[in-house]
Amino acid sequence: MDLTHAPTASQTLRVGVIAGSTRPTRRSPAIARWVADDTSQPTLQLHTIDLLDHDLSLLSEPTAAAFGEYEQASTRAWSKTVASYDAFVLVAAEYNASFPAALKNALDHLYAEWHHKPVGLVGYGMAGGLLAVEALRPVVAELRMHPAPTTLALSPHRVDDGRYVPADGEADARSTMLGEIATLGAATRTADEEAPA
Ligand SMILES: Cc1cc2nc3c(=O)[nH]c(=O)nc-3n(C[C@H](O)[C@H](O)[C@H](O)COP(=O)(O)O)c2cc1C
Numbered sequence: 001m002d003l004t005h006a007p008t009a010s011q012t013l014r015v016g017v018i019a020g021s022t023r024p025t026r027r028s029p030a031i032a033r034w035v036a037d038d039t040s041q042p043t044l045q046l047h048t049i050d051l052l053d054h055d056l057s058l059l060s061e062p063t064a065a066a067f068g069e070y071e072q073a074s075t076r077a078w079s080k081t082v083a084s085y086d087a088f089v090l091v092a093a094e095y096n097a098s099f100p101a102a103l104k105n106a107l108d109h110l111y112a113e114w115h116h117k118p119v120g121l122v123g124y125g126m127a128g129g130l131l132a133v134e135a136l137r138p139v140v141a142e143l144r145m146h147p148a149p150t151t152l153a154l155s156p157h158r159v160d161d162g163r164y165v166p167a168d169g170e171a172d173a174r175s176t177m178l179g180e181i182a183t184l185g186a187a188t189r190t191a192d193e194e195a196p197a
Helices: 028-036 073-083 101-108 130-142 170-194
Strands: 013-019 044-050 087-093 118-124 152-154
Touching: 013 028, 013 170, 028 044, 028 087, 028 118, 028 170, 044 170, 087 130, 087 170, 118 130, 118 170, 152 170
Parallel strands: 013 044, 013 087, 087 118, 118 152
Antiparallel strands: none
């Protein structure tokens, strides 16, 4: 895949920036808002998604998501939401050397809805959340997503009064990652259009 190929203006992508933690004092909404505030990519429409707005219980569907047969209204609503996006950014805290269970639960609820979509990985934690990012890699691979090469490693201590205050270079890294998502999205869309029916 040619990562230097720039998408055309007609190839607008809807990107869901998922705030991946749910505890009361969580930092993920502030970091997701900061990611979604990027204005460097004219072909991306960035929207935040808060898992707390999606009433998902711990996975209790009787059938594996790969079959796409959802019994619960909350799963069907989540399916509709995820299917409406072309790409995602996962904003993941590091919890005990991995990413939050709430995010895994949200990912596990669906299957085909994630397929072939670019994904940016944003970790944060006491040492940048790199273990959360690395733990996400095999999961997004299993879900047949296309990870952007650039990942972000952020500090929760830079959240001040509900806003993420970036360190030097972090806004540039954000733009690079989102540019890669735009390019991956355009390439994926072209491949889909050229695939035999
Ligand atoms: C259950 C739990 C486990 C954590 N484990 C780690 C860890 O393994 N490595 C790390 O760097 N930070 C760890 N932290 C610190 C978090 O990354 C940090 O508090 C972050 O803000 C949590 O995200 P949240 O505020 O959105 O919940 C942990 C925090 C919690 C609540």
